[in-house]
Amino acid sequence: MANKSVSDSVVNERAQHFLKALIERYIRDGQPVGSRTLAKDTGLDLSPATIRNVMADLEDMGLVSSPHTSAGRVPTITGYRMFIDSLLTVQNLNNQEVERIRKEIMVGGEESSDVLKSASKLLSGVTHMAGVVTLTRKDKNNFRQIEFLPLSDRRVLAILVTEDGEVHNRILHTHRDFTRAELDQAANFLNKSFAGYEMELVRQRVLQQLNDARDHFDQVMTQALTMAGEMVNASETKEDCVIAGQTNLMEFAELSGLEQLRKLFDAFTEKREILHLLDQFLDAEGVQIFIGEESGYQLLNGCSVVTAPYQVNEEVVGVLGVIGPTRMNYERVIPVVDITAKILGAVLKKH
């Protein structure tokens, strides 16, 4: 028994080597790989027959499977998982490549939204897959200023500016017309009271003041508070997500046919599903990889997602990554995602 366990682990070590070779090969060619090819591929000088034995073991362990009797083997999900978790050899990018990424990310100005777009395009360009960058509305966002502009017909345009320079605007419907002066007064009041405060705090205060002391203020102030409340709430909901290069996925029509691809595309335009998915990786540290089937979203079957959160001033503000076929070149994609996250963080910090 002890003996068997020892021999097992020995076998496993070599078996893992084969598993690695097999997956690397499969990633390159996309076709089931047989014992003969594998024999040539790996450095060890073994005959196909030996390999077949090992492969049978691997199949028993559920790491590979064969589509049919006389095809080679194909990695299973668990096979991929093991490959990714323990036997991946990531090649680090050389300085030249890092520099190129840095440059690419800077083109198109340093507006934060532009940078995100560049990053997304970059990811899709370099990896030939779909690049995604999300920016979580950081809750530590501070209130800077609010302005109201009267429109016709009892509508007021409210403009809310936060400390990071984001501008939100929204048309509010009021129950009576306000003059410019009234609105200015209201805005002044709000600006004096709340400038510099954290957004969440502002909301709480506004609600509190509304409830506590509805009578202490005149009608204009009440209205102003109501509007401010609406604004603050609304500005919370918006979430940003930039995606580039979906069409790259077309090359991999393997993704179980057109219908599957179509659904994925629809998800891309809807974005929300993707966002929800990526949110899970916000807390994680470093590059995370996950394989479509593991997610429950069966629309990602055949896909993998490689993500990394990026941070500005020690704080995670978003996550970025690529979505592509499970059969993707992880050894290359991983460092790219990793570096891009770091560079993106650095660029945003400078700003």
Added chain:
Amino acid sequence: MANKSVSDSVVNERAQHFLKALIERYIRDGQPVGSRTLAKDTGLDLSPATIRNVMADLEDMGLVSSPHTSAGRVPTITGYRMFIDSLLTVQNLNNQEVERIRKEIMVGGEESSDVLKSASKLLSGVTHMAGVVTLTRKDKNNFRQIEFLPLSDRRVLAILVTEDGEVHNRILHTHRDFTRAELDQAANFLNKSFAGYEMELVRQRVLQQLNDARDHFDQVMTQALTMAGEMVNASETKEDCVIAGQTNLMEFAELSGLEQLRKLFDAFTEKREILHLLDQFLDAEGVQIFIGEESGYQLLNGCSVVTAPYQVNEEVVGVLGVIGPTRMNYERVIPVVDITAKILGAVLKKH
């Protein structure tokens, strides 16, 4: 000779009938239609042989062609053109459908950008193709108000509001820091001077004042004018275009294979090409149809574009339409595009 010409035109009348039947059939099934099917399809009681003769004539005229000897006939581009120009019988939508469109377009609020999005989604939904709506920045847009907010580090956030409630914001880099008071002063000046003026006029005036009397104003004013100039220019460039339902095109994989489709998708995300194309139809009146191959853009091969400009207060402000395979159901698509344009115009006017 005269005889022949008369007989020609007689033949042509009937031939056109056949052409129409053929194209309608081809649009339904997507397959070359032969003489037998056509014989049954058309009301006239003629034998396939007769039809074959007519078809031969049509082929001579370049209106149809056969993919190979023993396939039926398929309409050519010129065939489509004739069909569209002269022998189309558009079915008008019944009131119920019109009402549904009106409702659909109103969901999601009456913000103009929301309405455009709804319209685009609607078009794609009803026609099962890609819906496009563009909004040309109307030059008659009037200046309402400008505000400047100081950011850190010699940057100023400028907010420009136009009479129609559009808000543009932009970060400007200045050569020194300005205080809040200075900026307010500048904004006040600009607002007093230009409120209500047409945008183009504002730009001219700004430039003029800058040149004419650089010395009459203090430095703040000069700076303000410069910034205003930048803003006005910038706000011109932005153009809006909403597209929905590209994935519907996937059903028509006929579009000469995947590569073609992929290019089309890329064009959709780039949007600019599409915009440029649609701009051509701004001046036209009513529903315009044009067939991919006619455009010069060979990326639209196999596609047709059905567009209609829509107008608010007698003035054309944008164009909308659908893009789909040349083999589309024009008799249904045309009235949908037509009505949608009218409704969209009406909805925007109300607002």
Added chain:
DNA sequence: AATTGGCACTCATTTGGATAGAGTGCTAAC
């Protein structure tokens, strides 16, 4: 005990030919 060569077997893919079917063009008859 691990490795290997050999062999039978399986199964997907390819190949080639035969066939059916759809459709045309032409000609002669109506």
Added chain:
DNA sequence: GTTAGCACTCTATCCAAATGAGTGCCAATT
């Protein structure tokens, strides 16, 4: 002018055989 009939041309389909990649297992080898 219209039609029926016929020969002809393609394409698509089907089937059977050949191909070939690959496995699994067993017996021989190291």
